[in-house]
Amino acid sequence: MTRVGRGYARFRNNDVLSDRFGLHLAPAGIRLAQPADGAFLGSSDIGDVSSRVPAIRPFVAILGDDTSDHTLVLARAAASERGREVILAAAGALACTAVDVLSDTDIAARAWARQQEKAAARH
DSSP states (O other): OOOOSOOOOOOOOOHHHHHHHHHHHGGGTOOOOOOOTTOOOSSOTHHHHHTTSOOOOOOOOSSOTTOOSSSHHHHHHHTSHHHHHHHHHHHHHHHHHHHHHHHOHHHHHHHHHHHHHHHHHHO
């Protein structure tokens, strides 16, 4: 077997954006945990995207930490009323975060500055 290409880059979380997202998520009673910087988040190009622009990849829990992804238990929970509440809260928080970035140049500037800091720290 021969690898073609370099694979996916590690994810670079932008804590400026992630903090904003968490602020908008908090009123729904959902606490956001920051991902470990450089975490590999499976087969996704978000790592490549996050190496070029400020990005977040929010994970919101429907069940406890002891439940694995890609299981029937999680699928049922996602289709439950709790699953719907969590996803709607996350979608609203994500939309509010986008509005913040588009309407407040300070937030956008801080997100880009943090992006550049993390890029410089990798070299």
